[in-house]
Amino acid sequence: MNKTRVVFFLLTTLLAGCSSAPLNLEIAKERVMKYYNSGKYDSDLNEIVKHAENKFGSITPDDSTAIVFDIDETIFSSYEFEKQIGFGYVDSMWYNYLSESKEPVIKQTKSLYDFLIGKGFKIIFLTGRNIDQYNATYKNLIYNGFTKFDTLIVRQPNEYDFTAQKFKSIKRVKLTNKGYKIAGTVGDQYSDLDGPDHGVQVKIPNYIYIIK
Ligand SMILES: [Mg+2]
Secondary structure (H helix, E strand, O other): OOOOOOOOHHHHHHHOOOOOOOOOHHHHHHHHHHHHHOOHHHHHHHHHHHHHHHHHHOOOOOOOEEEEEOOEOOOEOOHHHHHHOOOOOOHHHHHHHHHOOOOOEOHHHHHHHHHHHHHOOEEEEEEEEEHHHHHHHHHHHHHOOOOOOOEEEEEOHHHOOOOHHHHHHHHHHHHHHHOOEEEEEEEOOHHHHOOOOOOEEEEOOOOOOOOO
């Protein structure tokens, strides 16, 4: 996946109440689970998507106006998978999980996607997943009703070592050079949103890991 996962970093800095002392790992895991299971994650997402729909609703798209979506923790949730493995990360387990094409959809971002399709925006999926995960990713998108999109962009072998932000920035610039007007970017990581040609930035919560 070519990413550095800093598990619970956000949790220790945000949920621990700004204390600089490291949080006990088991307590951190409990707080993460509480955030996701208590309804707070869902209510945060509801607000974020409502705000995004207001923003995008004020734009009149033409044939080249596009919104760029990340995939992991933006379209699909790996929370249950992560919980099962104790919020750790093992490359082979992650690859096996993705290859099953069974990641559950995040209903709020599906709703945002439907809203944007209805408005006439072009949709582009831009993920840090590798080319060998393309087919499994495509299959799960279609299965979950993401049937209208211009392209699904994954990493090619020569891009595996790029940071997420570099990879995604390069791709957005290429999309712009092709003629797309990127009106917004939706992602769970700041590396999805920062850099050139991002338009309106929609940050989806993720208290499980950070990718730079
Ligand atoms: Mg993501």
